[in-house]
Amino acid sequence: MLDTKRFVSPLAASTTFCIANLGCSVGPNTFIAVQNIIESLEVKVSSDGLSSEAIEFQVFFNDFSSSDFNTLFRLISCDRHYFVAGLTEVPKEVVDKDSPAWNKGRIDYAYGAPEVHEVYAAQFARDLERFLEAREQELMCRGLMALVVPCLLYGTTAQQCTLIAMGGVLGSCLIDMAIEGLLSENDVDSFNLPRYYASQQELEAVIKRNGSFSIERIELLDRSKINRGNIRVPLSMVTSYFMALLEGLIKEHFGAEIVDWLFDRFEKKIEESSTLSDAGYKSPGELFILLKRKVA
Numbered sequence: 001m002l003d004t005k006r007f008v009s010p011l012a013a014s015t016t017f018c019i020a021n022l023g024c025s026v027g028p029n030t031f032i033a034v035q036n037i038i039e040s041l042e043v044k045v046s047s048d049g050l051s052s053e054a055i056e057f058q059v060f061f062n063d064f065s066s067s068d069f070n071t072l073f074r075l076i077s078c079d080r081h082y083f084v085a086g087l088t089e090v091p092k093e094v095v096d097k098d099s100p101a102w103n104k105g106r107i108d109y110a111y112g113a114p115e116v117h118e119v120y121a122a123q124f125a126r127d128l129e130r131f132l133e134a135r136e137q138e139l140m141c142r143g144l145m146a147l148v149v150p151c152l153l154y155g156t157t158a159q160q161c162t163l164i165a166m167g168g169v170l171g172s173c174l175i176d177m178a179i180e181g182l183l184s185e186n187d188v189d190s191f192n193l194p195r196y197y198a199s200q201q202e203l204e205a206v207i208k209r210n211g212s213f214s215i216e217r218i219e220l221l222d223r224s225k226i227n228r229g230n231i232r233v234p235l236s237m238v239t240s241y242f243m244a245l246l247e248g249l250i251k252e253h254f255g256a257e258i259v260d261w262l263f264d265r266f267e268k269k270i271e272e273s274s275t276l277s278d279a280g281y282k283s284p285g286e287l288f289i290l291l292k293r294k295v296a
Helices: 029-047 069-075 114-138 162-179 185-189 200-210 235-254 256-272
Strands: 016-021 056-063 082-086 144-151 213-220 285-293
Touching (some): 114 200, 144 200, 162 256, 200 213
Antiparallel strands (some): 144 285, 213 285
């Protein structure tokens, strides 16, 4: 629980409150989420009879270095100040024809050779380690940092993850287009999605290896109250979701002219597949992690 009276006290070492969005993408939803956090804190401070004007909010929008941050910048409100930093990249080994981790004919790590999974896991660990090292420099001793991180549910493999499976469907559409001569096979082989869903065990291992933070609390968020009932998501919504996430990457790699064709095919293939209806597929979970900066 935030001790607001101590936090906004004139004797406080700092009244800067930092928020990090570790998967901001390029749409307006990221600003809505951050604004909800800020407004909740302002309400908390006001309810304690204090003024929120003394608090400086710093928001760090993080995502893949290949994300279209120009679009994000255009959505920024003129009365806010933001700092944006790239978070990760596709492992170089998966596009190296001489590497055992070459991921030919696939755009995701889940369906490749074990070496593909290994280099993705190693890249994720390096990126998280760098993130923690940066936050170590920013947080005072005993300062708290709250993270919400997508993860694989316990006992679920990457191939059983709904979002990864749908990425596999998108990859098959690209391959079909290459077979039909609409795309270059080399272009398809060199395209990989820069994402990785870690397990809770992997996350904890990186945090402990970093050594700068203690894990004060870690738990899987319960989304049952939000996802109540067996609600069938319209295919058009699924397609729009993936298009919003990946359109920038696809335009940059293949060109803008293929986007509509590709996602038309994707929607038809998703309708024919069992990805959304098979109970064997599971959506990623979300871990709430509360970290405390250790005393140096």
